[in-house]
Amino acid sequence: MALEIVVCIKQVPDPEQFSKITLDPVKGTIRREGIPSVINPLDKHAIEEALLIREKFSGRVTAISMGPPQAKEALQEALAMGVDEAVLLCDRALAGADTWATAYPLAEAIKKLGKFDIILCGNETVDGATAQVGPQLAEFLNIPHVTNVTAIEFTSEKSWNVRRAIERGYMKVALELPSLITVLKDINQPRLPSVIAIMEAAGREIRSWGCGDMCLAENVVGLVGSPTQVVGTFEQEVKRAREIIRGSEAEVAKKAVKRLKELGAL
Amino acid sequence: MNSEVWIWAEQRDGRLMGVSSEILGKACQLAEKLGVGVAAVLLGEKVEGLAKELIAYGAGKVYLVEDPLLRLYQSDLYTTVISELVKRHKPEILLLGATAVGMDLAPAVAARVDTGLTAHCVDLTIEEVKNKSLLVAAIPGFGGKIMVKIACPEKRPQMATVKAGMMEKPSKDEKRQGQIVREKFELKPAEMRARTLEMVEEKPVGIPLEEAETVVSVGWGVQSAANLNLAKEIAGLLRAAWAGTRPAVDRGWVPEEAMIGQSGKLVSPKLFISLGASGAMAYAVGFLKSKVVLAVDKNPDAPIFEMCDIGIVADLSKLLPPLAEEFKQAVS
Numbered sequence: 001m002a003l004e005i006v007v008c009i010k011q012v013p014d015p016e017q018f019s020k021i022t023l024d025p026v027k028g029t030i031r032r033e034g035i036p037s038v039i040n041p042l043d044k045h046a047i048e049e050a051l052l053i054r055e056k057f058s059g060r061v062t063a064i065s066m067g068p069p070q071a072k073e074a075l076q077e078a079l080a081m082g083v084d085e086a087v088l089l090c091d092r093a094l095a096g097a098d099t100w101a102t103a104y105p106l107a108e109a110i111k112k113l114g115k116f117d118i119i120l121c122g123n124e125t126v127d128g129a130t131a132q133v134g135p136q137l138a139e140f141l142n143i144p145h146v147t148n149v150t151a152i153e154f155t156s157e158k159s160w161n162v163r164r165a166i167e168r169g170y171m172k173v174a175l176e177l178p179s180l181i182t183v184l185k186d187i188n189q190p191r192l193p194s195v196i197a198i199m200e201a202a203g204r205e206i207r208s209w210g211c212g213d214m215c216l217a218e219n220v221v222g223l224v225g226s227p228t229q230v231v232g233t234f235e236q237e238v239k240r241a242r243e244i245i246r247g248s249e250a251e252v253a254k255k256a257v258k259r260l261k262e263l264g265a266l
Numbered sequence: 267m268n269s270e271v272w273i274w275a276e277q278r279d280g281r282l283m284g285v286s287s288e289i290l291g292k293a294c295q296l297a298e299k300l301g302v303g304v305a306a307v308l309l310g311e312k313v314e315g316l317a318k319e320l321i322a323y324g325a326g327k328v329y330l331v332e333d334p335l336l337r338l339y340q341s342d343l344y345t346t347v348i349s350e351l352v353k354r355h356k357p358e359i360l361l362l363g364a365t366a367v368g369m370d371l372a373p374a375v376a377a378r379v380d381t382g383l384t385a386h387c388v389d390l391t392i393e394e395v396k397n398k399s400l401l402v403a404a405i406p407g408f409g410g411k412i413m414v415k416i417a418c419p420e421k422r423p424q425m426a427t428v429k430a431g432m433m434e435k436p437s438k439d440e441k442r443q444g445q446i447v448r449e450k451f452e453l454k455p456a457e458m459r460a461r462t463l464e465m466v467e468e469k470p471v472g473i474p475l476e477e478a479e480t481v482v483s484v485g486w487g488v489q490s491a492a493n494l495n496l497a498k499e500i501a502g503l504l505r506a507a508w509a510g511t512r513p514a515v516d517r518g519w520v521p522e523e524a525m526i527g528q529s530g531k532l533v534s535p536k537l538f539i540s541l542g543a544s545g546a547m548a549y550a551v552g553f554l555k556s557k558v559v560l561a562v563d564k565n566p567d568a569p570i571f572e573m574c575d576i577g578i579v580a581d582l583s584k585l586l587p588p589l590a591e592e593f594k595q596a597v598s
Contacts, residue, residue, distance in 0.1 A: 015513055018487060041516060099373065100382055117329040126512060128386040129529040130549070132373035135341075139377035142459035143343055147370040161463070167523070169467035171339070175460050183428070205289060225381025232396050232415040236388075236547070240559060241575040252578050252589035256560060257596050259576050265480075265537035265558035266504075266596055 003059035003117040003157065005052040006110055007083065008137070009043040011067050011074035015126045022077045024163050029049040042043050042122025044081075044190040045183050049152070052188065057157050060084045064109055066094060066102060067131075072206050080193035080201035087113070092210070093208035096223030097134040105221050106138035108214045116141075117158070119180040121149055134182035146173050150187050162175070269358035270549055271297040273422065273566060274348060274371070275306040275320055276363055278465065280340075282316050283436070285363030287323045289428050291436030292390055293361055294324040299392040300399060302358065309347055311337035316445065316472055323445030324436050328446050329355070335453045339367045345562070349378040355447075357423045359401050361390070364427035370391070372427050379428060382418035383425040388526040388551050389470045390426060390433075395419065401426065406528050406547035407493035418573060431476060431532035431555070439588075475524055478507035481535045481555070483526050485543025494519055497541050498588035503593045509533070511543045527550035544584050545570025 006199070013035045019115040028029030035101045050061045063078040065071050066089040075086035089109055097105075112114055113197075119141070124131035131147065150170070151163040163170050165184060175181075211218055219225055243259070260266045268534045276283040276308050290306060290583065297304040305327040306320040352360065352375070360375075362368040364385065376383035387403040393415075400417045401424040407414045410487040414564060420423040456460075475481065482501035488494055501508050510520030513528065527549040528531060536558035542563060550573050553559060561574035566582055571577040578585060 005427055006465075021281075034388055065317070066331070075301065075562075098375065098382060103377065125528060127580045128374075130383075130527075132368050132376075132383055132385060135370060135373035136377040139345075139374050145370070145374065146341070148366050159412065164370075165522075166465070168469075169465065171465045172463045173460050174436065174463055185516075186522075227380075227421045228384055228416050228418050229395075231400075231417045231419075233407065234413050234415065236402075236406075236413045238550075238554065238573045242572060242575055242577065243575060244571065244579065246579075249580060249584045250581065250588045253585060253592045256576055256578060256589070257592040260558065261596065263558050263575065265560075 003057050004112065004115050005050045005053055005059055005061045006116050006119045007014045007043070007046050007063050007078070008049065008106060008119065008121045008133070009063055009065050009074055009078060010125050010139070011037045011065065011071040012040045012042045012125055014038050015041065020161045022139060030046075037070065037073065039077055040122050040125045042124060042127060042183065042185060045185050045187055046120040046122050047078050047083060048083050048188045048190040049183055051191070056154065062087065064106065066105060070178060075206050076201045076204070077102045077193065079204050080197040081191060081245065082197070086204070086206045087215070088206055088208045093211050095217040097221060097225035098129055098228045099128070099136055100228070101221050101226040103133045103136035103140055104225070105216055106137050107176045109209060110141060110215055112209075112214055113248060119143075121180070121182045123182040123184050131182070133179060138180035141180070142249075143178045143180055144175065145182070146175060147183045149183045152187070170199065209216045267423075269356055270305045271300065271359045272305050272307055272357040274360065274362045274368070275308045275316065276368060277308065277310045277313055277316055278467070280310070280313060280316070281328045283363055283365060283430075285365060285368075285428065285430035287434055288430065288435050289361045289363055289432040290322055290325060292318065292433040293429070296359060296390060296392055296401065300358065301361050305329060305357070305507055307337045307348060307351055308576060319438075322438045322440050324442065326444050329449050331449050331451055332444050333451065333453050333457065338465055339371070340456050340458050340462050341370055342353050343453055344371055345374040345378055346457065346588045347453075350451070350475055352379045352423060352448060360423040360425045360534060361426050362425070364429045368427055371460050372425060373380070376425050379423070381421035381423060381425055382425070384416045384418070384598045385427050387426045387428050388432060389411065390428070398423065399453055400453060406551050413421070426499070429528070429532050431534065473505065473507045474506065475507045475531050477507055478533070479536045480506035480539070481509050481526075481533050481553070481556070482506045482539045482541065483509040483511070483543065484519060484541050485549075486509040487542025487544070488514065489542070492582060493542070493582045493586055496590050498540070499590050500586070500593050503590070504537075506539070511549050520559065526550065540570060540574070541569060544568040545573055558584050
C-alpha cells in the first residue's frame with residue numbers, strides 16, 4: 001500500500017537578510033522589497049522527510065503552499081527536490097491571514113486533495129515563528145499531531161514512534177496514521193536538487209487554487225477571517241547607555257574591558 | 267463581566283514549570299484590572315500538592331483534573347480536557363507557557379474552541395480597543411525597535427503563549443486561600459490517537475543558559491572558524507554560557523537549545539556579549555533584561571548599537587584577538 005504524503009511549505013524572506021526588513025509603522029505590516037525569498041529552512045527538512053518516507057513505503061508527495069503568485073518559486077524548488085505534485089493556494093482574499101486563517105484554508109485544500117496519510121510541516125517559520133499552524137491544521141483535519149519531531153522509528157507502515165524534543169530531553173510518542181508532524185532540523189539533511197531537476201521543475205505545472213476552488217467564503221479567510229488583529233505598533237524603549245568606544249582595535253579592547261569592570265560586569 | 271482569567275499550569279513529573287508561576291503572576295495583574303477572578307487549570311496524576319502551590323502563587327481557584335492517563339502530556343487528552351473546561355466555564359483569557367509542550371497544546375486548544383492565539387508575547391496588558399477591554403499582546407516586529415500590538419477582538423477566550431523568563435515570578439504566600447475545584451472527566455485510552463510513551467529529561471551539560479552570569483552570543487557576522495574559536499575562548503575565560511542567533515544556530519555554531527530570542531531563550535545575565543549580530547528585535551527580546559550589554563558588529567548602523575551599553579564598531583577578525591587577550595588579563 002502506498003502512502004499519500006502532504007508537505008506544507010512557506011516562502012519566507014531570506015533569513016540572512018532579515019536585518020534589511022522594516023516594518024510599516026502605520027499598517028504594522030512588514031516591508032520586504034528587494035529581499036530574496038527562500039523556502040523556510042525547516043520546511044526543507046519536512047520535504048526531505050516526506051521524500052524519505054515515500055522512498056521507504058512508496059506513495060505520492062504533494063507540496064502545498066499558501067502565498068502570493070511568487071510563492072510558485074518555492075513549490076518549483078520542492079518539485080526539483082523530488083515531490084510529485086504541487087499546489088499553490090493563491091487568492092488576494094487569503095492575504096493578511098493570522099495562523100488560524102492560514103491553517104483553515106490549508107485544511108480545506110488538503111481535504112480537496114482527497115485521502116491523506118501523513119502531513120509534514122516545518123516546526124516553525126523564520127518569519128512569524130509561532131509554530132502554531134501545524135497543530136491548528138491537525139485540529140481542523142481532526143487528526144493527531146506531534147510537534148518538534150527529531151526522529152521517526154517506523155514500526156510499520158502506519159504505526160510510528162516519533163521522538164519529540166522538549167527542554168533538556170525528549171518524549172517518545174506512538175502515532176497511528178493519519179497524523180501530522182512538525183519537524184526540527186536534526187531529523188535529516190535536505191538534499192540539494194540537481195541542475196537538471198531544477199530545469200525540469202521550472203517547466204512543471206503548479207496548480208493554483210483560489211477561494212472559489214476550495215469553496216471558502218471570503219469572510220473566514222485572510223485578514224478579515226483572522227481572529228487576531230494588529231491594533232497598533234509602538235517603539236520599544238530600550239534604556240541603555242549606548243556608549244560607543246572608538247579607536248584602534250587594541251585600544252577599544254582595552255577600553256571596553258576597563259568599562260565592563262567599572263560597571264561591575266566582570 | 268465575571269469571566270475569569272485562566273492560566274494552564276504545566277507540570278512535568280509532578281514539578282510545576284517555572285513559567286507557569288510567571289504567567290500566573292501576570293494573570294493576577296490582568297484579572298485585577300478587569301475586576302475578575304484568577305484560576306489555574308492543572309492536569310496530572312496526584313498533583314493536588316501543586317494546586318496548593320498555585321494558590322500560594324496567587325490563583326484564586328484551581329480547576330484540577332486528575333487521572334493516571336494525564337500523568338504525562340498527552341496531546342489528544344490535554345486538548346480535549348482543556349477545551350471542554352473552556353466550554354464549561356467560558357474564561358475571558360487563557361495564558362499558556364510557551365514551552366515545547368505548551369506550544370504543542372495551545373494552538374490545538376485554540377483551534378478546537380475556535381479562537382485566536384498570539385505567540386511570543388513580550389508584554390500583556392488590558393487596553394480599551396473600540397470600547398472593549400481587550401487583552402493586548404506586545405510582540406516584536408521586524409528590525410529596529412518596533413513592537414506590534416495584537417488583540418483578539420471577537421472570539422473568546424483571548425489566548426496567548428509566553429516564554430519562560432518574560433514575566434516576573436510572583437511572590438509565594440502559603441497563607442493565601444483558594445478553592446480547588448475537581449472537574450470530572452471520563453477519559454479513555456482509546457481517545458489517545460498520539461500516545462506519549464515516555465518522557466526523558468537529561469541533566470544539563472555545562473552552565474544552564476538561563477542561570478549563567480555571563481553569556482557570549484554570536485551572530486551571522488562571526489563568519490570564520492578563527493573568529494568562532496576566539497569567541498569560544500572568550501566564553502571559556504569568562505565562564506560564560508555559549509549562545510547565538512538563529513543564523514548562528516542554522517550554521518551549526520550554536521546548539522538549537524542555546525538560541526537567544528523570541529523563538530529561543532530569554533536570558534538576564536549580569537553581562538551579555540553579542541558578537542556579530544545586527545540586533546533584529548526577534549533576537550533582542552531575548553536579552554533585553556540583561557544588566558550590561560556589550561555589542562560588537564561591523565555595521566555602524568546596526569540596531570544592536572541602540573540596545574547596548576557598550577558598543578564597538580569593528581571587524582571581528584581584528585578585534586577578537588586583542589579582546590580575548592584583555593579578558594585573559596582581566597580574569598587572571
